[in-house]
Amino acid sequence: MAWFCLIIAGILEIVWAFSMKQSEGFTKIGASVVTIATVIASFILLSYSMKSLPLGTAYTIWTGIGAVGAFAVGIVFLGEPAGMLRVLAAIMIIGGLLLMKFSSVA
Template sequence: MAWLALVAAGLLDVAWALSMKQAQGYTRLGWSLLSLALLGAFVYLLGRALQALPLGTAYAVWTGIGAVGTVLAGALAFGESLDVPRLLGIGLVLTGIVVLKLAPG
């Protein structure tokens, strides 16, 4: 259940980043309120996950999901570049997540 909460927190982090972009510096009320709600939701789920998972691993997985997901979402939603260096960076982040997940302890 902790891993499910952690993955959900990572996905909500991506949604939060997208909503912040749409909020345009918190000048658009609806997007701003959604952004704050998503922020609260992912912090809550991350906190729940941390009750059972090692801090370093959980935080790395959460930020990895957020970083990779946000790069991909930015490309899909806003036409941001997915050039070779960015794709290599995504690969490195994903490799790091897998190594941390498989590490003992």
């Protein structure tokens, strides 16, 4: 259950990063509300997962999902560049996440 919560927390991190961008500095109320709500939900789920997962594993997975997910959302929805080095960096982050998952004791 901890891993499931951690993955959902990571997905919510992607949502709040995207909605924060859409809020234009918290000047758009709808996107601002979504940002705040998903930040809180993401932190709650991260906190729950840390009850049984090691700190380093949980935090690394959470931030990695958010980083790679925000990168992908930026490319797909915001037209951000997907240069070869940026894609390679994302692939390396994913590799690190998989190593962290498979080396975890919980």
